[in-house]
Amino acid sequence: MKETNLNPVSRRGFVAGATTLGVAALAAMAGCAPQAKGESKTPVASTGATDMPSSWDMEADIVIVGAGGAGMSAACTAKEAGSSVLVLEKGGVTGGDTALSGQSALGPWISKQKEAGIDESVERYIADMASSYSHGAFAEQGRELPSEHPFTQLQTELSEEMFEWTSSTIGIGWECDLESPVTEGVLPQPTWDPIAGRSWMNQTPDASVMAAFNKAAESMGIDIRLRTEVDRLIKDGTGRVVGVWAYDENDFPIAVKAAKAIIVATGSFCSNRSMMERYLPVTRGIQGGGCYGVTGDGIRMVRNAGGSVSELDLGCHWYPYEASTNSGQFSTTLIFFGGPEGQVPISQQPGVLLNYEGERFISESEGYHLIGRATAQQPGQEAWYIFDSSPMVADMILGIIPYNNRVVQAETLDELWKITRLPADAAQASIDGYNAAVAAGTDETFGKLLDNCQPVAQGPFYAINIRPKPYCTYGGVDTDLDAHVVDASGNAIPGLYAAGIVTGSFAAREGFYYNGGLAQALIFGRLAGKNAAAEEAWEAASPTGDESKKQSLNEMARCGDCHGDTRAPGEPNYHNF
Numbered sequence: 001m002k003e004t005n006l007n008p009v010s011r012r013g014f015v016a017g018a019t020t021l022g023v024a025a026l027a028a029m030a031g032c033a034p035q036a037k038g039e040s041k042t043p044v045a046s047t048g049a050t051d052m053p054s055s056w057d058m059e060a061d062i063v064i065v066g067a068g069g070a071g072m073s074a075a076c077t078a079k080e081a082g083s084s085v086l087v088l089e090k091g092g093v094t095g096g097d098t099a100l101s102g103q104s105a106l107g108p109w110i111s112k113q114k115e116a117g118i119d120e121s122v123e124r125y126i127a128d129m130a131s132s133y134s135h136g137a138f139a140e141q142g143r144e145l146p147s148e149h150p151f152t153q154l155q156t157e158l159s160e161e162m163f164e165w166t167s168s169t170i171g172i173g174w175e176c177d178l179e180s181p182v183t184e185g186v187l188p189q190p191t192w193d194p195i196a197g198r199s200w201m202n203q204t205p206d207a208s209v210m211a212a213f214n215k216a217a218e219s220m221g222i223d224i225r226l227r228t229e230v231d232r233l234i235k236d237g238t239g240r241v242v243g244v245w246a247y248d249e250n251d252f253p254i255a256v257k258a259a260k261a262i263i264v265a266t267g268s269f270c271s272n273r274s275m276m277e278r279y280l281p282v283t284r285g286i287q288g289g290g291c292y293g294v295t296g297d298g299i300r301m302v303r304n305a306g307g308s309v310s311e312l313d314l315g316c317h318w319y320p321y322e323a324s325t326n327s328g329q330f331s332t333t334l335i336f337f338g339g340p341e342g343q344v345p346i347s348q349q350p351g352v353l354l355n356y357e358g359e360r361f362i363s364e365s366e367g368y369h370l371i372g373r374a375t376a377q378q379p380g381q382e383a384w385y386i387f388d389s390s391p392m393v394a395d396m397i398l399g400i401i402p403y404n405n406r407v408v409q410a411e412t413l414d415e416l417w418k419i420t421r422l423p424a425d426a427a428q429a430s431i432d433g434y435n436a437a438v439a440a441g442t443d444e445t446f447g448k449l450l451d452n453c454q455p456v457a458q459g460p461f462y463a464i465n466i467r468p469k470p471y472c473t474y475g476g477v478d479t480d481l482d483a484h485v486v487d488a489s490g491n492a493i494p495g496l497y498a499a500g501i502v503t504g505s506f507a508a509r510e511g512f513y514y515n516g517g518l519a520q521a522l523i524f525g526r527l528a529g530k531n532a533a534a535e536e537a538w539e540a541a542s543p544t545g546d547e548s549k550k551q552s553l554n555e556m557a558r559c560g561d562c563h564g565d566t567r568a569p570g571e572p573n574y575h576n577f
Contacts, residue, residue, distance in 0.1 A: 268502065
């Protein structure tokens with residue numbers, strides 16, 4: 001391996017050296033100040049070479065930054081197409097937010113649906129998605145639903161091919177109840193058309209989506225470098241992105257060449273507190289709930305290389321309470337708040353959300369994201385979910401949150417108000433009003449679905465502390481329909497692609513309600529991998545080699561590695577990848 005042109009200084013040394021930046025550098029940085037909404041926030045990039053090394057430490061045809069669902073989908077696709085692939089992941093395991101997801105992908109699988117007698121089409125799917133507009137970020141900001149939805153359209157068109165490929169090649173066991181509507185909590189009910197076959201869950205025994213990708217990547221000989229953090233993109237004198245500067249697992253800088261293209265798949269900025277507070281002030285003081293590594297690295301790198309980013313202030317997706325840290329417990333939030341009309345989810349059992357003023361503030365059957373979002377806007381950014389011991393109610397609710405340590409119990413409501421510190425008169429009036437709505441069969445105030453609900457009247461009584469967390473952000477890197485990163489004028493930046501939630505939610509950015517990130521990650525990761533592999537190399541690459549076999553991609557990672565879980569040692573606290 002050739003030596004790089006840098007002295008082997010560590011990351012800390014590099015940062016210390018950066019303090020010698022002069023006036024010219026500071027002046028250049030001043031050009032990145034925030035601008036008014038609607039204006040370009042992207043500085044014009046120079047076409048000159050940026051940090052070009054005299055030699056390279058690693059190289060491959062395709063270099064992928066991030067080993068989540070999008071990155072691994074791109075890697076396997078590009079490798080299938082005959083390109084050498086190098087994946088750089090700053091974490092100690094693969095997965096990202098995909099590993100923490102509910103393992104379900106939303107989208108039509110038309111051939112499977114038709115076999116079951118379900119009348120589905122891309123056009124119907126898009127039309128039904130439009131019915132979710134009133135609950136989405138555009139509606140919240142007073143923006144109209146656009147007439148065109150090119151990214152959602154393309155994602156829907158490519159949905160079936162993704163399901164077929166991930167089933168046959170990657171080994172994901174997608175299954176769906178073809179006799180029932182969309183699984184509970186995916187979209188607000190009953191605005192989503194109740195057609196079956198649109199939500200597909202990985203049912204591979206003892207395996208997650210990422211476990212399947214890890215196995216496929218190993219069998220393909222894909223080189224994956226864990227604990228390798230990419231710092232910035234490298235451009236040549238023509239403006240083409242040709243590589244990255246990164247820090248290896250020993251914290252030394254390395255230059256990595258991409259003979260064909262770089263694919264950025266670094267996730268959202270949900271775990272970057274400063275970015276969240278800057279663009280989404282409502283999240284101030286709230287810790288992000290996504291993977292620990294989603295700190296906006298890709299957004300920063302792309303913007304610094306002249307790529308366009310937008311809609312960073314569009315919003316974020318919420319889940320309503322701290323439901324432990326693994327995918328199984330995250331999924332309970334979907335069950336707990338939201339479900340298809342006509343079926344009775346937990347949220348339609350006797351349960352009332354009260355803020356610290358003792359008042360209801362939203363329908364408890366509105367859906368998990370909307371409840372989380374509304375709770376974040378309440379005093380103290382918290383709420384209490386009150387329920388009683390009516391037949392099956394307590395058993396069901398307490399049974400699905402075994403790891404939630406924010407549940408309190410009291411024999412009477414007066415005692416419960418003291419424990420929760422809710423104002424007794426206001427809280428009791430809210431419960432009385434809710435009970436009257438149950439008796440009348442309609443919730444005139446908030447429109448809660450009251451199917452089979454009972455009054456909150458039978459002790460003992462319970463309260464769950466609701467502390468919402470943002471799960472992913474809606475804005476991000478701008479791309480074209482081929483997954484090329486574009487500049488402020490909409491021109492593709494040569495050699496640079498992006499896929500996954502680093503590009504934001506295409507559904508949310510086109511006026512729909514956020515419909516999950518897994519399908520988008522797998523579909524556009526695959527698209528980026530195909531197009532990048534078809535690029536003409538600017539220079540031949542000498543692949544680094546299959547070093548990933550020296551690492552265990554399926555090692556057990558403590559949840560604290562991802563979320564800061566501080567449970568005592570010895571307690572069950574692992575991701576099952």
